[in-house]
Amino acid sequence: MARVKKDIEKQVVLMQGNEAIARGALDAGVNFFAGYPITPSTEVAEILSVELPKRGGKLIQMEDEIASISAIIGASLAGAKAMTATSGPGFSLMLEGIGFAKITETPCVVIDVMRGGPSTGLPTKPSQSDIMQTRWGNHGDAPAIVLYPDSVLETYELTIRAVNLSEKYRTCVVLLTDEILGHMREAVSLPDLKNIKIVNRIKPTVPPEWYRHYDENPKYIQPVASYGEGYRFHVTGLAHDDYGFPTNKADEITLMMDRLKKKITHHLKDIIQIESFKMEDARTAIFATGITARAAKSAVLMARKSGKRVGLIRPLTIWPFPDDAIRKYLRNVKNIFVPELNQGQLIKEVKRVMGGVWNYESRKSRQIIPIQKYNGELITPTEIVNAMKEVR
Amino acid sequence: MQKIPQKIIHNKYLRHRKKFPHVWCPGCSNGIVLGAVIRAVAELEWKRSDITMVSGIGCSSRMPVYVDFNTLHTLHGRAIAFATGVKLFKPELKVIVVTGDGDATAIGGNHFIHAARRNIDLTVILLNNYIYGMTGGQYSPTTPIGDRTTTTPYGNIDPAFDICELALGAGAAFVARTTAYHATEAQTFIKKALVHKGFSLVEIICACPIIYGRMNKKGDAPAMMKSMKENILSIKAYEKLTEEQKEGKIKRGIFREVIKPEYTEEYDKLVKSLQASIGEVDNDRT
Numbered sequence: 001m002a003r004v005k006k007d008i009e010k011q012v013v014l015m016q017g018n019e020a021i022a023r024g025a026l027d028a029g030v031n032f033f034a035g036y037p038i039t040p041s042t043e044v045a046e047i048l049s050v051e052l053p054k055r056g057g058k059l060i061q062m063e064d065e066i067a068s069i070s071a072i073i074g075a076s077l078a079g080a081k082a083m084t085a086t087s088g089p090g091f092s093l094m095l096e097g098i099g100f101a102k103i104t105e106t107p108c109v110v111i112d113v114m115r116g117g118p119s120t121g122l123p124t125k126p127s128q129s130d131i132m133q134t135r136w137g138n139h140g141d142a143p144a145i146v147l148y149p150d151s152v153l154e155t156y157e158l159t160i161r162a163v164n165l166s167e168k169y170r171t172c173v174v175l176l177t178d179e180i181l182g183h184m185r186e187a188v189s190l191p192d193l194k195n196i197k198i199v200n201r202i203k204p205t206v207p208p209e210w211y212r213h214y215d216e217n218p219k220y221i222q223p224v225a226s227y228g229e230g231y232r233f234h235v236t237g238l239a240h241d242d243y244g245f246p247t248n249k250a251d252e253i254t255l256m257m258d259r260l261k262k263k264i265t266h267h268l269k270d271i272i273q274i275e276s277f278k279m280e281d282a283r284t285a286i287f288a289t290g291i292t293a294r295a296a297k298s299a300v301l302m303a304r305k306s307g308k309r310v311g312l313i314r315p316l317t318i319w320p321f322p323d324d325a326i327r328k329y330l331r332n333v334k335n336i337f338v339p340e341l342n343q344g345q346l347i348k349e350v351k352r353v354m355g356g357v358w359n360y361e362s363r364k365s366r367q368i369i370p371i372q373k374y375n376g377e378l379i380t381p382t383e384i385v386n387a388m389k390e391v392r
Numbered sequence: 393m394q395k396i397p398q399k400i401i402h403n404k405y406l407r408h409r410k411k412f413p414h415v416w417c418p419g420c421s422n423g424i425v426l427g428a429v430i431r432a433v434a435e436l437e438w439k440r441s442d443i444t445m446v447s448g449i450g451c452s453s454r455m456p457v458y459v460d461f462n463t464l465h466t467l468h469g470r471a472i473a474f475a476t477g478v479k480l481f482k483p484e485l486k487v488i489v490v491t492g493d494g495d496a497t498a499i500g501g502n503h504f505i506h507a508a509r510r511n512i513d514l515t516v517i518l519l520n521n522y523i524y525g526m527t528g529g530q531y532s533p534t535t536p537i538g539d540r541t542t543t544t545p546y547g548n549i550d551p552a553f554d555i556c557e558l559a560l561g562a563g564a565a566f567v568a569r570t571t572a573y574h575a576t577e578a579q580t581f582i583k584k585a586l587v588h589k590g591f592s593l594v595e596i597i598c599a600c601p602i603i604y605g606r607m608n609k610k611g612d613a614p615a616m617m618k619s620m621k622e623n624i625l626s627i628k629a630y631e632k633l634t635e636e637q638k639e640g641k642i643k644r645g646i647f648r649e650v651i652k653p654e655y656t657e658e659y660d661k662l663v664k665s666l667q668a669s670i671g672e673v674d675n676d677r678t
Contacts, residue, residue: 031481032477034476056663056667060480066473067470067502067503067506070466070473070477071480073466082481100466230441232461232462232463233463234463234465235464236464245410245457
């Protein structure tokens with residue numbers, strides 16, 4: 001939030017979360033969008049349909065979400081920075097395509113503005129119930145990169161970051177937001193365009209006959225050609241070798257699967273972002289993301305006024321789950337509260353990382369306590385404070 | 393046009409050293425279609441790097457592996473949607489979609505009709521063998537009534553699509569049907585479809601002697617070819633028949649060849665007129 005204060009003299013605009021996504025996409029250089037209308041994400045497509053053609057970009061409304069994800073992967077293979085936006089039900093339809101983007105290592109960005117579910121659920125109410133879907137939704141092993149902001153300005157920043165990460169690591173990056181973040185208007189002052197870092201995929205320099213679409217290299221960041229540039233390569237959703245041709249050989253399959261995993265796990269420091277708030281002396285922590293973290297921040301301040309040592313941990317990168325960072329921050333914490341707008345998704349991960357004994361002398365277990373709401377309403381700061389009062 | 397020697401075409405347009413032998417069964421018609429496609433491209437003298445071949449899942453959809461173009465083997469049914477993305481972003485690429493009856497009209501039916509309606513410049517080569525071959529012989533939306541497949545062991549009661557009628561109804565600008573038996577005609581139709589601006593469909597009836605033929609006692613590959621010759625007639629020959637004689641016969645030929653506004657061209661026009669009226673937008677958050 002420091003940035004907002006610093007730039008406050010500059011132009012301050014009242015902006016909606018979905019508008020921030022569209023704005024971030026344009027500033028990140030997105031030039032292809034394919035989508036299908038769905039509440040509460042439709043504004044992204046509406047704004048881009050005004051802005052993209054002016055800049056020579058392409059926008060198409062496809063016949064469904066499956067077609068939308070397919071079209072953006074196709075465009076990305078032809079060299080586009082491509083994006084789509086949807087909500088839970090549409091995201092479910094896109095999952096097969098997301099798996100395809102991951103195995104073919106095609107950069108693309110999917111925005112998921114979460115709403116209540118399952119099924120049609122609560123189209124106009126917020127929820128955080130797609131957290132597991134974004135990680136485990138598509139079949140087969142493949143890591144996911146998923147970001148989740150908590151304010152309109154951060155939505156803008158993370159949209160740019162999502163595009164950058166997808167270009168750098170050649171994968172599908174998901175930006176999660178929720179109905180409240182998407183429709184909430186906040187006064188924001190966008191950073192200067194000059195100060196925004198834009199990542200573009202590296203282009204190959206080798207002659208076409210030497211080109212491998214999946215070149216092995218120790219850093220797992222490879223040059224990538226696009227269709228129509230003279231590099232004729234094959235792309236398939238089947239398990240493939242370095243050239244992209246289908247393979248059944250065990251060693252080549254292992255190589256491919258390891259690359260998909262290692263290109264993420266080797267760069268965790270670059271990918272993972274986490275915010276800690278008043279954690280220095282905290283004995284109780286709140287672990288929250290997105291819109292719930294806003295309430296949690298207020299709850300921390302309220303609890304601190306009554307003398308309790310409370311802090312907040314908020315991962316901006318939900319997947320890969322920031323295990324090591326959380327261990328570092330929560331090592332000395334006795335109780336962890338996990339407020340979330342679902343029936344318990346984040347808390348499972350927190351329990352996996354932080355469960356077990358807290359203090360080896362007293363052999364006391366750390367308490368990891370859920371605060372859950374899944375009726376379309378937000379968790380309020382008071383509710384979190386009251387929950388903390390009940391636990392000693 | 394002078395005839396280009398077969399071997400030169402093979403060496404130039406196929407990944408002949410890398411990817412052969414192919415996966416198709418003995419007697420399969422897919423190879424005939426592959427030959428027709430590369431000969432049509434050779435006649436047009438298109439650069440290989442300018443062509444993108446997109447396919448879905450199925451026997452016919454394995455074709456892109458064998459051709460030395462930009463190739464994309466996608467998800468079941470989604471070939472046309474991927475191709476739409478490629479074409480819209482880079483209209484200068486010539487995009488060919490190779491798909492099958494199940495791939496294009498069952499799981500991908502939605503994309504098929506909408507691409508035809510949109511009239512985006514794709515050339516769809518649809519290999520119709522009346523069955524799902526890759527998965528071992530289940531009935532598809534084009535399996536004739538009464539036929540036996542592994543999922544219709546007592547005979548099929550599901551009425552079949554006429555794919556060309558479907559494309560015509562959806563507004564496709566170029567619609568043609570031929571068979572693998574009429575290989576030179578297939579080559580001519582594919583060539584016409586490739587140069588046609590707009591959505592063009594060439595349905596090619598293919599023989600699947602190993603799965604469909606065997607299950608329905610259609611004989612071996614030559615017998616199936618012969619039945620194609622006898623039962624799939626040119627439009628002229630078909631129209632001469634009486635109503636009774638038409639029973640069991642199918643028309644082949646070009647059913648529609650019209651010029652309509654093409655999607656990527658219309659999009660470019662829109663962008664140009666927009667930019668002319670408001671001036672160039674640099675990304676300054678206006």
